[in-house]
Amino acid sequence: MPFSIRPYRRFPAQSSVTYNAGSFQGQGTVWNLSLSGLRLSGDLPMRPGETLSLTVTLPNEQRIEIPEAVVRWSRGEEFAAETRLIEPHTQARLEHYVKRLVQEPGKRFP
Template sequence: MSASTSRASMLNKFRRHPRVRIPTPIACELAWHDEQRWFGKSVHGPGVVYDLSLRGMRVSTEAPIKPGDQVSLLIRLPRQAAPAEIAVATVRWAKDQIYGLAFQRLSSTSHGRLRRYMTVFSKGIR
C-alpha cells in the first residue's frame, strides 16, 4: 500500500460519510442546476466519477464549472436500471479538471441507489 493510499484510508475513517473508491470509473452527466433539461439537451458535459460517498463525489469533467457553482447530475451506476439523479450539488473544490462535489439535494430513491451501490463496493479499497 502506498503512502498516499494509506493516508487516504486513514482520513476516510474520520469522515461522517465514508468515501468508496470506484473500481471502474462511472459515467455521469452534468448540467447547471438552473437548466435541468436532460432530454431537451442543455447538458454541460460528461464526467467520470472516481470516488463516491452518500454526500458527495470526486469527478473529472471538461464542463466549465468552478467552486461555488451548483450543478445537477445523472450518475449511471453499474447494475442499476435507472441513473441516480442528484438534483443539486455544489462544487467545493477544483484542481485542473478534477472537482469535489457536495450533494445538497437528492431524492430518497437516488439516495437508496447510491447506498446499495456503495454497500456492494465498500468492501474494496476506500
C-alpha cells in the same frame, strides 16, 4: 480553507456522468463517491460554490439522479461536489450500492 472531516467514507467508482450548470452541460467520469458527494473530472470546468445537477451511470447501468450539488473544490478538469438534494428512493439506491462496495471492496457490481 478550513480543515473538515468528511461525514462519509469515499469509495473508488469509475462511472460516467453528465452534469449541468445552468444551460451548460458537461460529460465526465466519477472517480469516487460517498453518500454525501463525489469526485469527478469532466469537459466543463467548474468553480467552487457553483451549483450543478448530475446524472451518474453506475457500473451496473443504474442511473443516479442528483438534482442539486455544490462544487467544493476544483483543480483544472477535476472537482468535488457535495450532494445538496437527492430523492429519498435515489438515496436508498445509492446507499445500497455503497453498502455492496463496503462488503466487497475492489469489485465492480453489474
